[in-house]
Amino acid sequence: MRTLIVDDSRLARTELRHLLGAFPDVTVVGEARHAAEARELLTTVRPDLLLLDIHMPSETGFELLASLEAAPQVVFTTAYDEYALQAFEVNALDYLLKPIQEVRLAAALQKVQARLAPAEHRPAVVAKPAPEAPALSTLTEQDQVFVKDGEQCWFVRLAEVRLFEINGSYTQIYFDQHRPLIPRTLQHLEQRLDTRTFFRANRQQIINLNWVESIEPWFSNTLKIRLRGGPEVEVSRQQSGRFRELLSL
Structure with missing residues (x-):
């Protein structure tokens, strides 16, 4: 499971990387300090999972998702519990409160594995290049897109x-x-x-x-x-x- 960590705290990223070391099926393919850095990495490292903080400089985790045409599976990692409802409204697979416990992380990773299992033989759903980029890949019915309309947000599989x-x-x-x-x-x-x-x-x-x-x-x-x-x-x-x-x- 290719995983990208997005958090503005170096200590939080280090702790997450340490915790993920206990799971042999997980490979950390990159770290980002803010949304702009994450957006660039998403187009190159092709993660299956985004471990995403909410409060970051310039853009929140929700704003990052709203800017993507398509996204990998998302598990929020945050010190604030008041955004849990909003997180699940956008179909995030889990919402982990810091300090993150290994047992809660394990449960979240199991949810991600269950979601990815039917599609293990196809490429992970990832952010696609900007429209003006010359090489645009096709969005299939298995891809999911993040849709924001006013205060409402959804992760929608194109098949739906x-x-x-x-x-x-x-x-x-x-x-x-x-x-x-x-x-x-x-x-x-x-x-x-x-x-x-x-x-x-x-x-x-x-x-x-x-x-x-x-x-x-x-x-x-x-x-x-x-x-x-x-x-x-x-x-x-x-x-x-x-x-x-x-x-x-």
Whole structure:
């Protein structure tokens, strides 16, 4: 389990590294003193796990996560207990209070191993390069993204997102009962998403093919698709032809 430690305290980083030495399956691949340093390391060391402090200079741990397009598994390590609810609202796997006890660390690592086990044969979910970088890797349905909308935050696996839809200068994403807005264009998302799973239905919408519930003919040789959990999506004439070829209809 490749682990990145992010904490502004040198003593805290040293103590965590010492504690992790008791777990042979854990490899510390780097340390960061603040969010900017962590952001750089995430693109190069490709960790499975982020041991993340909350209070740091310039940016908090939550702000670091909000700046990432995708993130590894996260366990918060902090001296403050008042952020526990917020941590679990973003689907962090655990929340360890300093001084960290080895038994609590062991329990947290077991949770991480359980989460990673089904995906042990695929690359870890990591932060991707900035959009203008020349080599952008594809985001698959197994990747998870951090979404922040106002005061609410989520870690969302792309497999759970059934629809991306233009909403003004933002994109609205549909998962569970939520519809937060993200500061990404649909064109940017189309370039990043795996075309085996995500299909551009029209100028306004990208659908997750695994969420298609029914397909019916519509006007002018187009198609109308109903997604599980809604809504209905009208496929443009050009894309209807591509959709039929894709599914051999």
